[in-house]
Amino acid sequence: xxxxxxxPQSLIVQKGxxxxxxxxxxxxxxxxxxxxxxxPGKGPALLIAIRPDVSEKKxxxxxxxxxxxxxQFSLHIMDSQPGDSATYFxxxxxxxxxxxxxxxxxxxxxxxx
Amino acid sequence: DGGITxxxxxxxRKEGQNVTLSCEQNLNHDAMYWYRxxxxxxxxxxxxxxxxxxxxxxxxxEGYSVSREKKESFPLTVxxxxxxxTAFYLCASSIPGVTYEQYFGPGTRLxxx
Numbered sequence: 001x002x003x004x005x006x007x008p009q010s011l012i013v014q015k016g017x018x019x020x021x022x023x024x025x026x027x028x029x030x031x032x033x034x035x036x037x038x039x040p041g042k043g044p045a046l047l048i049a050i051r052p053d054v055s056e057k058k059x060x061x062x063x064x065x066x067x068x069x070x071x072q073f074s075l076h077i078m079d080s081q082p083g084d085s086a087t088y089f090x091x092x093x094x095x096x097x098x099x100x101x102x103x104x105x106x107x108x109x110x111x112x113x
Numbered sequence: 114d115g116g117i118t119x120x121x122x123x124x125x126r127k128e129g130q131n132v133t134l135s136c137e138q139n140l141n142h143d144a145m146y147w148y149r150x151x152x153x154x155x156x157x158x159x160x161x162x163x164x165x166x167x168x169x170x171x172x173x174x175e176g177y178s179v180s181r182e183k184k185e186s187f188p189l190t191v192x193x194x195x196x197x198x199t200a201f202y203l204c205a206s207s208i209p210g211v212t213y214e215q216y217f218g219p220g221t222r223l224x225x226x
Contacts, residue, residue, distance in 0.1 A: 009153065032213065043117075043203050043217030044156070089155060098163065099144050099213035100171075103155040 003027050004092050006104025013111050019077040021107045023090035026071070032093035034101070035064065035075050039086050047088070048075070080111045116140065117218035119204050124223045126198075134189045134221045136204030143208070145187040146215065149173060150201040159202075162187055191223065198225045 006023045013019045023033075032051055036044035050057045050064040050073065057064045063076040077084055090104040117138045126132045138145065144163045148156040158171030162181040176195025181187055187206075191198045201222050205215040 004155075006155070034214070036217075041220070043119075043205075043219050045217065046214055049214070093213060098161065098169075099207050099215070100158060100161065101156075101213075101215060103148075103157075105153055105155045 004090060004102045004104045006090050006107060008107060009105065010108045011110070013080045013109065015080065015082060015111055015113050017080050017111075019075075019080045019084065019109055019111070021075045021088055021090070021109070022072065023074065023092075023104050024070075024072045025092050025102075027092075027094075028071070029095045030092035030102075031095045033064070033066065033073050034091050034093070035062075036089045036091065036103075037086050038089065038106075044089060077109075080109075082111045082113050085109055085111050117204060117206055117216060119202075119218040119221050121221060122219065124221055126223070126225050128225055129193045130225075131193060132191050132198075132223065132225075134191065134202055134204075134223070136187045136189065136218060137185055138187075138204075138206045138216075138218075139185060140206055140208075140216065141184070142206035142216070143184070144206060144213075145181070146205040146207070147171070147177070147179065147187070147189045148203040148205065150203055150220075156203065159189065191225075198223060 034049035035047045037047045038044040061078045066073045091101040146161040147159040160179040162168035204218040207215045
């Protein structure tokens with residue numbers, strides 16, 4: 001049962017453009033929404049995260065927009081650079097003490113120079 | 114220099130053999146996790162452990178086993194009962210707290226022929 005759906009599966013953006021990746025979740029019992037960045041052959045690394053009581057969070061060129069009523073959240077990468085080329089995963093943490101994360105399917109981003 | 118170590122980077126086994134993947138962390142994290150990554154499917158949770166000598170099944174535990182005898186170590190055994198074991202395996206750890214941010218190791222790519 002896929003509780004976090006991510007789109008698109010792949011994305012090609014020109015250098016300097018805006019990359020947008022979307023996620024939707026099906027369960028309201030989530031209380032933390034991180035985004036991870038993964039380079040080929042490496043483990044994912046936390047990029048930015050948001051809690052549901054905030055509608056937007058910005059860190060440098062990376063912004064999360066969160067829409068609680070629509071159960072959607074998105075990652076915006078401003079001024080995309082070739083070094084941003086990677087796979088991005090959204091995730092949602094289940095409420096409670098386990099710390100379990102449910103991951104989206106991933107988006108492979110290619111930024112063309 | 115704290116972090117999560119997974120060894121080996123690449124592992125090859127014949128069908129029918131059990132194989133154990135190593136995961137060690139020196140971050141003093143209580144919780145540890147094992148994920149499996151397949152193309153287009155994101156990260157799926159195999160097992161997790163919140164404390165030494167305790168662990169719980171994740172979403173795809175069948176054909177896998179774990180142990181947590183030490184805080185620093187959380188080895189994963191892929192048994193011959195796992196029908197499709199070839200995958201990229203990721204270990205993660207987290208600290209108790211509000212965010213439960215998970216830190217990932219570099220992964221082990223297992224190929225079973």
